[in-house]
Amino acid sequence: MPQSKKVFTVYIKSKMGYTPMTGILLALVAAVSWGSIVFVSNKLGGDEDSQTLGTTLGALFFAIVVYLFKKPDMPNVVWAVGFISGLFWSVGQKNQFGAVRYLGVAKTGPMSTGLQLIGTTFFGVFIFKEWQTTMSIIIGISSLVCIIVGAVLTSLNQGDDKDQGKSLKKGLLVLLLSTAGFVGYVVLIRWFHIDGWAAILPQAIGMVTGAFLITLRHRPYNKYAVRNMLTGLIWSTGNLGLLLALPLVGVATSFSLSQTGIVISTIGGLFFLNERKSKKQVIMVLLGCLFIIAGGVLLGYTKR
Template structure:
């Protein structure tokens, strides 16, 4: 049952960018709609679970949610420059690298020689996978230019938000169930602040409430899978969702890629997943 829950997480999170692109709208309406969906879901969950929430949980959760919005808002913006097939695997690899770096340097998660060796190999594999997914086709005029440079800069900002969203909760040792509602509140407020200049209140924001519910479903199933199969397996399985969004970007959204690029993207995704699994082995 635990593995099934973790796979549901992978399917939900791996489908978010793909679904949002199919639903339409720009990064502003997509972000706002997603935060509204997450807030609605968290309110319902709160009245079912009744978690204990104090002032520290409220503050940390809200900041975590606001940082998540930064990550998601600019990931959507990156898609406009790099496409889904390139953005998602790169984003996944950079998030794994960033959270692992904090885990090692700040939380001292790698304590044995075996963990250090596996962890270093995992990081190298992830970086290699990210490089494979970002290979451009020089013969494709649409595959390069200033948009790529801008896209990579935006993706760095997105990654910083995602990493901060995870690290701050762990730093203050806030439980998952307790953090859900404060995080969603922070997501919604942050979403309003980051999108108000783009006139996000439209039909596309309403449509993208579905992506917020999709994200929240993945978040809940991950929390439920942790005590059943452990952090290592849950964490690793949750990363496999990039296959859905990456291949979906190529074959469903019809993003233009040469055969050579498709092969490299698939290899890159497999390497990032392998690195994620290896990183999972270092977590206790």
Template sequence: MGIILALITAVCWGSIVLVSEKLGGDEHSQTLGMTFGALIFATAAYFITQPKLDSETFAVGLVSGLFWVIGQRNQFASVDYLGVSKIVPLSTGMQLFGTTLFGVLIFREWETSQEITIGLIAISAIIAGAVFTSIKDKNEKGKGNDYKKGLTVLLVSTVGFVGYVILIRWFEIDGWKAILPQAIGMLLGGIVLSLGHSAFNKYAVRNILTGFLWSTGNITLLLSLSMIGVATSFSLSQTGIVISTLGGIFILKEKKSKRQKVFIMIGLVLIVAGGVLLGYTKK
């Protein structure tokens, strides 16, 4: 069940950047709209499940939500430099490295030699796949392919996303209890980061839909964390980059050379293979 939940997250999160780009707006309105959508979803879920919230759960969830805002806002911003089909695979590889490092070294989620061997092969395949899908064409120029700025923004994004996942796992917060305080932290962070940017517009309203999409993926990830651990659940959830990468090319019409398309297909095969292998690291 934990693997199935993580794969649901993959489908939801693999569609977010793609859907948000189609809905329009800049990183500020996109992030703000998502946080509103997440809060609406979390409020409804809270009244349905009625979990008991103590001060620790609320505080950890709130901070986790703030970390997420940093991650998502900067991921949206990095699209302007590199495009969806490059940003999402690169972001995935960086997040996988961070979450797996914590999951294995701090939480000791891979204990046997077999788990460690399979896990390392799987992670290597996913990261290699992310690199293949983001290979730059020799003729690419201009702001849309500014790697230095794009990677700097992505690094900040990665810190945010990794912090968001690890905090919940570190304090062993139940997924249903975490989503409301998380959503409150997300909205507060979204409002602060949007100050002075005229983010309250029609695009923010449209991106409430991406908030619903993200929230569905979020709750399935949080529920899977306690079942199969951070390293496996988060890694499986990131295989959704297949959706965003192909969507960037065929839906958003991002130009790719024949050479890049070959590398992209090889990369996607490696990513999916790595995700399948990760399923064998937990009994």
């Protein structure tokens, strides 16, 4: 970032009272919100097409309300980058919902998180140079290892179902496409230094456009799409938290913290959706959740 932009960013933070701790708290808002959406959408019903469309419509409603109250400055670059970011998100979310068909809620959340963390951390550390001191690199890598170990523990197979291997391969392919979409959605906003308040409306328009295009042939215009507007409102709350956290604590820290919410989706899938309830699975899930929480706490120290 040019020196003038750095000075401007520091000035804005100081005038508005924003601190790294504020960024961490905002990222945790995203964690709670996003950790709930796969579980909530599953309870609301519908396939991945109606869930994706409903979520984007809810996000658009949220974005319009915020825009009317905030009225942020929105030059052409904000509209263009925000719109493209929304298109990337629609690809990511549609395929994350689709992976549930092969993997289940309790497994999709952790595996999706691990893949996204690898992508966003690569950009945050190697492209944006967000961990510059030796100590921040050591703590950051340790925290990332904790989160990934936790994700692996929560997604270990149970039982000897012969179809599990085939379903796992299909689910992983779908999640790879989902990961590309989610990483692109986050990195674009950070790359062009787009303000979070300004980004959400063009981003939501891009999300709705993308959702209509990729679900058009399935015509998901049903009651489940309407129900999942609630999912969109929950997602939007987390999205705003992440977008405001990005300039305060960076991509690597804010996005990684936002993903600790998989504890919610994992436990929700395990206990409320009746997915894998063996004693061994419960122990592995709880142990994995502890690793994820520990990783989230460590990430908070990379900006201290």
